[in-house]
Amino acid sequence: MHMDKLTSCSPRLLAESLSGKRLLEEEILLPEKCFQVLLSTKQLISIPAIENQKGSAKCIRCGNTSAHYFSEYPCGICQRKHLYCRRCIQMGRISECKPLYIWNGAEVHWPNHPNPLTWEGKLTPAQSNAAAQLEQAVNEKLPACLCWAVCGAGKSEMLFPAITAALKQGKRIALASPRVDVIRELFPRLEQAFQDVTIEALYGGSEHQAGKSQLILATTHQLMRYYQAFDVLIIDEVDAFPFYLDKSLMYAAKQAAKKQSTTLYLTATPRKNFRLQMKLGKLPHVFVPLRYHGHLLPVPKLKLSFHLSSQLANKKLPAAFRKWLMNRQNHQRQLLIFVPKISMIEELKEAITLLLLQTGAISTTEELQAVYAADKDREAKIIQFRNRELHALITTTILERGVTFPSVDVVVLDAGHEVFNEAALVQIAGRAGRSADDPSGEVIFFHDGKTDPMEKARQMILDMNERGRKL
């Protein structure tokens, strides 16, 4: 991880590079002399990187407080043991040995852009309703506003008015997501939409590293380097993540936003406490119940198949799956098959291949592939599937969000498994019917006993469709 070398030490450049951040010395690439001057003039001040009170430690950068993410090392410099944080170690080690530095010098004045939006597209009525509310939240400096938009609502365009408003007022903006793919996908679209504004996309291995622009796109991890930096913070797809990732995103967001700031949440499946706050009227929010193409969401069908999980464990496929395959509405649609565990991919691939061959869904074994998180060929397979070189794809929950294919039927095998929580199932169902040409793919949850998440996910989709019908 490195930042652009600061070749000149002009006060403005220094302030732009260092303000709103909390950095380790190794991340501040200044000549030693310059660094020392900034310290002695108190333009940079140091704070402990780990707070350790009464035996309970906290990593100041990532907010980690859980003991099993801390470890110790014997320091060869100080000749004593130091605690260090393992949770955020990919960003450079946070330990008791080295402090973090925060900027205490002159404030940066970001430019006011009188007319920054270069995008000429049009929003759908549902989009523009939400866009207007988000814009209003920025203009009225509300602390938070949540946009509950269905999968496929076209959310990036909805953000343009709010971002425009912020840029007009010379505010600093960050858009953060836990997922690199989201950042990578949004970056060129924002560059197109705001052609005269410098934008940086920060993620592990990204080309930009300095992070000194007015508009920043960042993964959760990269957001951790910021401290009281942003007037407007947009958080995309907050929920349905492993709990620890989710928690650190919320911590990073809180740290990165200025004390007086507006946080906009974008989600298709809001977490419980957000839903409660909405109910209590404490969190301003807006719905986008229709997809950009104006069609309702495909509603999942729950199909009971006795002994499903034990069948799958024995590499057997449920009869109901075969029956559905034979009778599906549109055999042209590609098939996206979700399984709960990586190990099941290999176990079931042969059986699924055979079944698809028998039912005529595929004509050669090569038309079916499997992907999982650590798969080296993951990107390539996804592209093949998108180009329709593959007919069917078996996957774990890694494809539950973010990735879109125009025309698929979605199958979940063993939907009652604990990895398929409510939000994951809503996201999975959201893969179907994404294009205007084929807005109604089938979504089938095969299970051997209904679970709460299945019912709730279905209900959430029905509720959204109900709102959509009223528009």
Next chain:
Amino acid sequence: MNYCVYCYERIENSLTWSTWLTVEKSQALCASCAGKLEMISGKRCKVCSRAWSSSICLDCQQWRELGDNIERNYSIFHYNDTIREIITQWKFRGDYLLREIFRNELKSAFENQFANNNASLTIVPIPLSESRMQERGFNQSLALAEMLDAPVKQVLRRKSGEKQAKKNRKARLKRDNPFSITEPLKQAALIVDDIYTTGTTVRQAAQLLRLHGCPAVYSLTIARS
């Protein structure tokens, strides 16, 4: 509850006869991560541990012609993607705990390959430069050495201003030795380090040790690249 030190998956300890017998050897890795490490097995070069079908590989034959100064190197794992990532996180990111991944294998390699034949081995870590120490706060070679049941003596020091230039082997060997010695060592030495690549580093260390009266120098490394 035990967690995998690398991926944080829970480690399920099924109680079988073998776990009863090895109850003190706790695992650092889950089965899935452990499965990605490849132990060097089968035929290997008896000098450098590279997988090799005859007794001494071509490189080591060359070393012999130049007048080799190490008895042999023993490496435990093949240098594959997984071990590279683990070593990167351990050494460069400074995730000290990850040395636990190597503890059991390092100990048994030490006992089987060295300790049994040579009771008076002294372990000598490869020293770290001052600037590396400032960055990482620990010396990975010493961290490995301290897991073994044998005396450790830090008799080598790194000269300042040393840089790992990418020269060819002869040039590297001929070039000034990056180490200096603080105290002569009269017992046989075992150098412990993370990776054996060309063998230059260990031979530079051995050259000095031998020059100051050390009778024999061996090497034990985690991975053979």
